[in-house]
Amino acid sequence: SGGQIDLMWINGETFHQLKTSQLLFGPFASRLPNYRLVDTGNAIIKYDFEQPTEGYESPWSIAQLALIYNSDKISDPPRTIPALAAWIKANPGKFTHDASFTGTTFLKMLLYTNSGGIEQFQGKFDSALYAKKSQELWAYLNELKPYFWRRGETYPEDVAKLHSLFANEEVYFTMSFNSGEADNKIMQGILPKSARAYVLQEGTIANASYQAIPFNAAGKAAAMVLSNFLLSPEAQYEKFIPAVQGSNTVLDLEKLAPQWREKFRTAPGRVASVPFDTLRKYAKPEIGPGYHLRIHEDWRKYVLKAK
Template identity: 40%
Template sequence: MNYLGLALACVLPTVALADPDPSDWTSVLDEARGQTVYWNAWGGSTATNDFIAWVGDRVAEDYGVTLEHVKLSDTADAVTRVLTEKQAGQDDDGAIDMIWINGSNFAAMKDAGLLFGPFAESLPNWAYVDTDGKTVQTDFTVPVEGYESPWAMAQVVFMYDTADMAPLGDMNALLDWAVTHPGRFTYPQPPDFLGTTFLKQALVDLTDDTSVLSQPATDETYAEVTEPLWLWLDELTPNLWRQGQAYPQTGPAQLQLIADGEVDLAISFSPGEASTAIANGQLPDTVRTFVLDKGTIGNASFVAIPYNSGSKAGAMVVADFLMSPEAQARAQDPNVLGYGTVLDMAKLSDDERTVFDGLDLGVATLTPAELGTVQAEPHPSWMTRIADDWQLRFGNQ
């Protein structure tokens, strides 16, 4: 277990506060007015930062809530901040009011009682959420139970330049291509979330029976199941960009390598990212996307509220607005973000559906049918161990 996980395990669970009551929405709106919400969220994308700024403008206009984007490079930094406040006895008016979170960070905070809730399924716009077709009630196999609210859907795709290569069917085909075209592929350096996502996608694709990945990793299952991954990475690494001696630090840095003609292939967790980047002039219009034959990992992006937030009402207002048809349609627009929606179109009004139907998702965005099978995220324990082992094996070369 890493240091953060060990420290969180030592914290006694805290009973979630019931006030403000998310089911009394009128009172929530009254209390939220005038509050400032410090949203700790990844700050590595200009498009995402601009979207969050727009959300801030809208919630200020409609609800009198001030939204401050605290830009993170690693979500674990926010988790550590809440943990530190808990250990110091700062149980009210903490520094963080909302976190863009999922996976192991959510599981750790939920287990340690560091989250406010349950609140998500009491928000008004939850009524529009697709709870049948989308994974919005589990997070990396962990039941959400209302302690985080979904706001975007993601699925792994690979962006490639059609001027230089064709789609690849699986990770072994990717390895063969990389060996034949050395230096033309890379991935962000773990613990960047996109870098760890690449490792997870490789593990899922190389594992014959993925049901074991839905359970917590044990020493025995971890060693057996990950052995093919390490053998595969041993072959892949010397054929990466700069012989695997250096890696781009973020997803946007990957895009720049394609734009500069240094690589031909990159991973993304947003099916619309390539179309957005083409529309913004960040990528050439010859770039397209593909998924693997067995399908690719998909999940939801969530927001959660720390137990000691002093602006819980304001944070719930922001979380609710993020699920609104207005915000969801804007996020799905490839000229803005190109994110998948968490909403069920059948639950919307005719006018609301018309907005979504009118979106041009872009030349590089696959249709839902083309995206194929959505593979489940492994249990968080797999990724924590794999990220640590990757650092030991490859991170210090």
């Protein structure tokens, strides 16, 4: 006891490190009254970057990669990876991705989609598999590179810069790891009203973020009260509204009272975002955490700096 932090927002490698080092309080999640409303059958929630949560963190939100296109310029966006590649070649200079987290997620999606599926990249890092499949990815990207914005010689440093290029019509696509961000950013005046989000038919990567309680939290009981509130329909709905955040809920709508189920499905302002049921249908789990950093680093070496 005596720690300065009672409740923290975490996921991925941070959770794995803290849990392995026995620095988390728990298991506590199933003790929360509102946990009964969680979509516990969803593997995206049950596993945090392939690590079973085992009650040591309580789910907060689901993020899923979505492409956003300019509907004034594109009437029928490409629905598959091959169709997207064909569109990029037919419209040189009008597509790119950022050089940060969202762009890396897009690269991970390309890696598994173009090389036989996501299952092979789950579990421990396989250096031989990665060496073979990543070289195929770099060759694929280098073939497309001359058709990217500025011929792929530079990339926007983050998704905010990519949004700016999109708003200025330098590119006709942007992307986000918040499936409701299109509406949220339209309301803020960052994206044009013509922005529309969608997911590719091969599926896009989704993951969940969570709340966890440190082992030495001074206010464990208070942290559990707050964590329980954050799982309430009221709190989950509030962040689901695009005017607030637009991020997806971790609740199972079928477990909610009819009036709450209807509120989620008819939330005001969700015009440009991907429908809730569509997101669930096309969600793919994260690849193993060992691949993430390598892809980010090797893309810079074999694509960004390649001549």
